[in-house]
Amino acid sequence: MTTLKTDTxxxxxxxxxxxxxxxxxxxxxxxxxxxxxxxxxxxxxxIIVLGPILWTFLSxxxxxxxxxxxxxxxxxxxxxxxxxRAWESxxxxxxxxxxxxxxxxxxxxxxxxxxxxAYVLARYTFWGNRLVYYLFVSGLAFPVFLALVPLFFxxxxxxxxxxxxxxxxxxxxxxxxxxxxxLSAFFKTLPNTVAExxxxxxxxxxxxxxxxxxxxxxxxxxxxxxFNIIGQWAQYQLPVxxxxxxxxxxxxxxxxxxISVNAGFEADWAGLFAALTLAILPMILVYALxxxxxxxxxxxxxxx
Amino acid sequence: MxxxxxxxxxxxxxxxxxxxxxxxxxxxxxxxxLSFTQWRxxxxxxxxxxxxxxxxxxxxxxxxxxxHHAILLVALPLITIVISLFFSFLLNVGGRSRGxxxxxxxxxxxxxxxxxxxxxxxxxxxxxxxxxxxRPNESGLINGVLMKLGLDPVFFLVDKNIALWSIIGVxxxxxxGFYVVLFSAGMSSIPSDIYEAAALxxxxxxxxxxxxxxxxxxxxxxVAWVYLGIAAFDAFAVVNVLSIGNNGGPDGATTVLAIEIYxxxxxxxxxxxxxxxxxxFFLSITFAALTLRVSRRETVEYS
Numbered sequence: 001m002t003t004l005k006t007d008t009x010x011x012x013x014x015x016x017x018x019x020x021x022x023x024x025x026x027x028x029x030x031x032x033x034x035x036x037x038x039x040x041x042x043x044x045x046x047i048i049v050l051g052p053i054l055w056t057f058l059s060x061x062x063x064x065x066x067x068x069x070x071x072x073x074x075x076x077x078x079x080x081x082x083x084x085r086a087w088e089s090x091x092x093x094x095x096x097x098x099x100x101x102x103x104x105x106x107x108x109x110x111x112x113x114x115x116x117x118a119y120v121l122a123r124y125t126f127w128g129n130r131l132v133y134y135l136f137v138s139g140l141a142f143p144v145f146l147a148l149v150p151l152f153f154x155x156x157x158x159x160x161x162x163x164x165x166x167x168x169x170x171x172x173x174x175x176x177x178x179x180x181x182x183l184s185a186f187f188k189t190l191p192n193t194v195a196e197x198x199x200x201x202x203x204x205x206x207x208x209x210x211x212x213x214x215x216x217x218x219x220x221x222x223x224x225x226x227f228n229i230i231g232q233w234a235q236y237q238l239p240v241x242x243x244x245x246x247x248x249x250x251x252x253x254x255x256x257x258x259i260s261v262n263a264g265f266e267a268d269w270a271g272l273f274a275a276l277t278l279a280i281l282p283m284i285l286v287y288a289l290x291x292x293x294x295x296x297x298x299x300x301x302x303x304x
Numbered sequence: 305m306x307x308x309x310x311x312x313x314x315x316x317x318x319x320x321x322x323x324x325x326x327x328x329x330x331x332x333x334x335x336x337x338l339s340f341t342q343w344r345x346x347x348x349x350x351x352x353x354x355x356x357x358x359x360x361x362x363x364x365x366x367x368x369x370x371x372h373h374a375i376l377l378v379a380l381p382l383i384t385i386v387i388s389l390f391f392s393f394l395l396n397v398g399g400r401s402r403g404x405x406x407x408x409x410x411x412x413x414x415x416x417x418x419x420x421x422x423x424x425x426x427x428x429x430x431x432x433x434x435x436x437x438x439r440p441n442e443s444g445l446i447n448g449v450l451m452k453l454g455l456d457p458v459f460f461l462v463d464k465n466i467a468l469w470s471i472i473g474v475x476x477x478x479x480x481g482f483y484v485v486l487f488s489a490g491m492s493s494i495p496s497d498i499y500e501a502a503a504l505x506x507x508x509x510x511x512x513x514x515x516x517x518x519x520x521x522x523x524x525x526x527v528a529w530v531y532l533g534i535a536a537f538d539a540f541a542v543v544n545v546l547s548i549g550n551n552g553g554p555d556g557a558t559t560v561l562a563i564e565i566y567x568x569x570x571x572x573x574x575x576x577x578x579x580x581x582x583x584x585f586f587l588s589i590t591f592a593a594l595t596l597r598v599s600r601r602e603t604v605e606y607s
Contacts, residue, residue, distance in 0.1 A: 034509070035409065038394040038409055039409070039410075039411075041390070041391070041394065042391065042394060042395070042409070042411075042415050045387075045391060045415075045419065045480070046415060046418045046419070048477070049418055049419060049421060049422060049477070049481070050418060050421075051445070052433055052434070052437050052445060053421075053433070055437075055445050056433060056436065059436075067443050068441070068442055068443045069442075071442065071443055071444070071445065071448035072448060072449065072452070113319055113320040113323065114320065116316040116317075116319075116320065117316065117317055117320040117321070119316070120312075120313050120316045120317055121317075124309065124313050126309070126310065126313050132317060132321060135321075135324075135329070136320075136324065139324070139328055139329075141585075141588075141589055141592070142328070142332050142585060143537065143538065143581075143584055143585060143588055145538075145540070145561070145562045145565050145566075145581050145584055146332060146335050146581040146582065146584060146585045147328065147331035147332045147334075147335050147581070148331075148335075148565060148566070148569065148577075148581065149331075149335065149338060149565075149569055149574050149577050149578050149581065150330070150331035150332075150334035150335050150338060150578070151327065151331040152569070153345075154326065154327065154330060154331055154334075155327075158326075169323060169327060170327050172323060173323045173324050173326070173327035173328050174327070174328060176320055176323070176324050176328075177324075177328075180320075204308070205308065205309070205312040206312070209316075230423075230424055233426060234425075234426035234427055234428070235426075236426065236427065236428040236540070236541040236544070237540050237541065237544075237562070237566070240544075241566075241569075252426070252429070253426045253428035253429060253541070254428070256428065256429050256432050257428050257431075257432060257544070257545050259432075260432040260435055260545065261550070269436075269443060272432075272436070273436070276429065276432060276433055276436075279426075279429050280425060280429060280433070283424050283425055283426075284421065284424075286424070287421060287424045291417050291420070294420075294424060295416075295420055295485050298423055298424075298482065299482065299485055299486050299489065
């Protein structure tokens, strides 16, 4: 509303009693109450999320007696030996290293093969392009459990049961549909002019891909790399089915599940808490450092 | 540049296509074939037509699993979406109005980071974590408190009536943060002048939410429902780790199709397990198609 400068004072209208809209102070205090309630609700959920995790960290320092008698108090002493036991005799160290090995290789392979296929499918016209594209994308509709029985025998017949190679190849194969689906959409959006300029400068197909297109697709590649790392790190049913015979090659998810079963028999609850802490802490540290990229990467599938 | 196109294309596609065909396409095709056979893994599969499917219809465990999927399919998306919508609305629109522009609530960044945290943890590890939380004696996180207060312990995973709900609780606990971030992204893409206009017209926070936010968020909600529905058809890791006996106990009270498939596989009933896999596939694909069809609405494009 603009005010016009006039000499005559504006006619004074007596304020009509407002019946619906509350007066300003009332509104403000109402807002304060609402915002206070909002903070309470948000804080409650934050506690629900963090509580069990912090409780696990604390319990990892306790002994069995403390765990039963005072589950909610601070540990009486910092018993680091619980972690030693989890790392060494429960093999958590081994399982973590295995996971790192498998996931780094399988994510690298997924990104390399996925971006190659996505690039060709997005930017080259050739006979059968759509056929191959839909073959990959249809993989999004198949639950892993549909193929589980034959997959076991395919891997067995290739002699890859209980081997890192087998698990890594299977991870890559099952990560391809989403990776290709996402990246080919991404490659399509890259500008043609840059590619044309590179070709005029004499770049071949290979150079164009590795030195021009991949760097331009960096943000998409980062998102989908994070998506694959988290997904493959969390994988449980594939290692359980394909690696059950080789305990020394187990990944962390399968290892922790086994430790949890054994803790029941051996009543080593402190060791279980320490093992859980060792499995959770690295992920939390990585998340603390990269939380923006991780949120973007994990939600990239849903936001388009 | 034109020359050498086909060798390049073939060179780039060969490895991914080969890998994909060997480990995904061929097992999927074989699964359909195996579902019509009886096979224990040694002698060649014996063709038995639709017998596996006939057995499936009479299998009590199969129907138990289906009924649990039905519960999961309604409860998991509903609970998760309601909680996530509530929190993302509080985070995004719950703040003070400054010059007509409502800002996010104080500390919204912190809450978002904390809420999202379970998402980076593996489901199997979360399940082990909740096994300790749910423990039925004084060493459990919840029962420890209840018993200190002189109350009776709750047998989260032992009591047949609440075991499935305890498992749904774990899934919701993990999922909420993801959808808070997803809905927040959707809400922040709603132009603020729409809110301003509505606020000028005298709309309160509740009207804003139900009349403005919710309808404009529809396509995001649809995506969320499909994602959560697909998650409801899996649930292997959490049930396998958490349930009594690790196979959907107590007495099948938490079993899901994935658990039944895995169990039959271990019992070497491979044809039957494959038939269950096929059933799982058709159920999940039907669900996705139905959701997208039923919930179709006009989408809004902001210019």
